[in-house]
Amino acid sequence: MSSIFDIGLEPNAANHAPLSPLDFIARTASVYPEYPAVIHGNVRRNWRETYGRCRQLASALAKHGIGQGDTVAAMLPNIPEMLECHFGVPMLGAVLNALNTRLDASAIAFMLEHGEAKVLIADREFGEVIREAVGQLKNPPLVIDVDDPEYGQGIAVSELDYEDFLNEGDPEFDWQMPADEWQAISLSYTSGTTGNPKGVVYHHRGAYENAMGNQAVWSMGQHPVYLWTLPMFHCNGWCFPWTITAFAGTHVCLRKVEPEKILKLISEHKVSHMCGAPIVLNTLLGASEAAKKSFSHTVRAMTAGAAPPAKVIEAIEEMGIFVTHVYGLTEVYGPVTVCAWKSEWDDLPVEKRAAIKARQGVRYHTLAGMMVGDSETMEPVPRDGETIGEIFLRGNTVMKGYLKNPGATAEAFRGGWFHTGDLAVWHPDGYAEIKDRLKDIIISGGENISTIEVEDALYRHPAVLEAAVVARPDEKWGETPCAFVTLKPDADEVSEEDIINFCRQKLAKFKVPKTVIFSDLPKTSTGKIQKFVLRDEAKKL
Known part of the structure; x- marks a missing residue:
């Protein structure tokens, strides 16, 4: 059904612009050019300098043929260069693929090939694994070497140095906002505990909105001082590279x-x-x-x-x-x-x-x-x-x-x-x-048992460092809880019976683990416990 408001009131350049977090750095550098932007070891940069470096990166990439829709991968810890990638790469309409720094060469090679990366910016800390990964590719990307003084010697991954590459670029580079906010801004891969990981594609609008959502739910205010304990490769640092920049905050970098x-x-x-x-x-x-x-x-x-x-x-x-x-x-x-x-x-x-x-x-x-x-x-x-x-x-x-x-x-x-x-x-x-x-719930005698609830009880034991609970097949009940526990290094000797008795004080009887195994817990490259491995082990008990 039409209305009087449907005619002649169409979006135009005066009243509509695509949403993108890229505008955050332009505004911040304009309003607060001398405010601190980055702290990393002895490095101190303000927002004018940081914006200039991001534009240099975009300009240098453009000179090497990178443009809209091209993938630029980054294998970097939480250092200023990683922040610069979050702006410099999408300023060209290119897509940033931030790689998990804990991955092995085969996983990295798969992602570089699947994402069709044309450039890889890599820190020398990961030189060995990068060399091995790139060696597996028929069409390897252009590799740019980042030599961070905070790390030390490291292994050079390329003769092309990041700072030299940056100097090829123009700090006044006239980058453009995306014409379409649905345009891809980044590519992140899931941990892939079973089979190959899946490539998750983000768009500019979503990155803009989640960056603002972080500010809204946390009431961060202007000029937050943010310490990078969360990896910037993980969901683009939960969009905080864009959030902190939007509010003229300070990025305090931390390699480890x-x-x-x-x-x-x-x-x-x-x-x-x-x-x-x-x-x-x-x-x-x-x-x-x-x-x-x-x-x-x-x-x-x-x-x-x-x-x-x-x-x-x-x-x-x-x-x-x-x-x-x-x-x-x-x-x-x-x-x-x-x-x-x-x-x-x-x-x-x-x-x-x-x-x-x-x-x-x-x-x-x-x-x-x-x-x-x-x-x-x-x-x-x-x-x-x-x-x-x-x-x-x-x-x-x-x-x-x-x-x-x-x-x-x-x-x-x-x-x-x-x-x-x-x-x-x-x-x-x-x-x-x-x-x-969904795949972890235990159904015992027709009752649903939350493994998280059982794990929470286990973590309350003073000697428990880590715990994971999975289903173990049982002839009578169908399934029963099986707990895998890692004890603290200085813990006194603890037995299976001790753990079970402790849980009896915290849980309903049918939720108490029937089996307790003391061991180190298998994990993915992102630190998630691999429960499918534990389920296989539980079946063999």
Whole structure:
């Protein structure tokens, strides 16, 4: 049905522009040119200098024939060059493929070939694996060598040095915003625990929106000082390279996660925000008392995955680091839901506060929809905090799709929602709480057992460093929980019976592990526990 507003009111250059995070650096460099942008070892650069280097990178790449739709890969730690890639590469309309620095040569070779990378910018720390990966390719990319003084000698991966390459470019390069905000901005690969990884394609609009969503849910304000404890290769650093730049913040770079170094940088540069997995927060507790008391200002930490146990949250907050729990996946630009905190929870005992913080929460302002629903009917489950369903997401911060994989893309978007594969309950207040992965849930005697719930109980044991729970086939019950446990190095001798008895105090009888295996846990290159390996081991017991 037409309306009077449908005629003559079309978008034009005066009232419509594609959304892209690239404009963030142009604005910041214009408004705050002398403000600090990057701190890395002895390197200090302001926003005017950083913007100029990004334009030089774009210009130099253009001189080497890189243009719209071309892939530029980067194998870099959290150093200024990685930040520059997040702007310089898409300034050409090219697509940034940030590679996981923990991968082996075969995985890297697959990604370079699958993504058709024309250029690879690589740090000397990874010289050996890069040489091996590139040697496997029939059409290897142009390799540019990054020699970071903070690392040391390293292994040169190319005769083409990054700084020399940059000097080929023009710091006043006249780059262009994308004509279409749906245009690809980056390519990220899933961890690929079974078979080859899938290439997740992001677009400019989604990157813009999730960058702004980070600011909105965290109330970061102007000029945050952000410490790079989260890898920039992981979901493009959860879009924080663009977020921090948008608000004229300072990027404090960190090559390697080391607790003493983290606390030193927090103290020295008055770091206000940082992100990372719960294990990053856990490692800080092992730092010296002097380091833990070296700063007096408040630090905000955003974490994803399983929320830290109550005792960890309590200890971290005593240090002055306050935790925000978020949830997301590679396919949705990083975090898209947050356990939005309410003031009435402030005075609860730490155990209850930790239980609330364990929730994955509610959608970002920039996510169009979140639902916990039945995986087959796709009808929402009751908001009773008990009925388990799958988390579904939709909106502009969901990927374009999987590169060269229309079948997997169609399945992921079946029914007009992105299927996360994560099982959760929906609480009466609308907050979601993950209970398990769809493939990890244990069904014992007809009862669903959340492996996350059992793992949470295991982590409360003072001697447990890491724990993972999988299903073990059982003639009577169908399946029973089998726990794989890694003990802390200084832990007293602990037996299977000790662990089982401890769990009996925390869990319903049918949820208690029937088997406990003490071992190191197999992990992917991104640090995720490989439960499929453990399931195979459990079947052999």
